[in-house]
Amino acid sequence: MARTAAALHILVKHKEKAEEILEQLNKGAKFQTLAKKYSSCPSGKKGGDLGEFKKGQMVSAFDNFCFTGEILTPAIVKTKHGFHIVKILYRT
Template identity: 45%
Template sequence: MPIAMARHILVKTAAEAEQLKARLAKGEDFDTLARRHSTCPSRKRGGDLGEIRPGQMVKAFESAVFRKPVNQVQGPLKTQFGWHLVLTYFRD
């Protein structure tokens, strides 16, 4: 079973997610932006969600984690919780 490590930034609007994604593309730090802007309790850990296994997250989020390129910011991605920017990396 695959295991992924993921971080995310959760915000209320697509526009806010797009603005943060543009800042990330310009080189701003994911950890710092997550701590300042995310509405998820994981913001205290820079958006770190730890280990994720298939079946643990909502479908749209899980698809970004397990089906999109790693080490690239995915999103904005809409779920019932809001708009996410997701950064995934796989453990060895």
């Protein structure tokens, strides 16, 4: 079982905005460009890059997705912070 993961994310307040961003990604938009433009998280300035983190380090729903979701396929995850578009880069 993976103990660490690395991911990019874009944090927004509204589900509709998250769906709109996911649609842009599916049409070929660059994740980092959209993160810089839309993310309310400080990581947005770094293209949404969260770096590598350990299992249990992130809020529960986000953590669960990062350790079970499909790698390199952006998806929407809802947490107490809002709606995240998450792209898992790898797990180790």
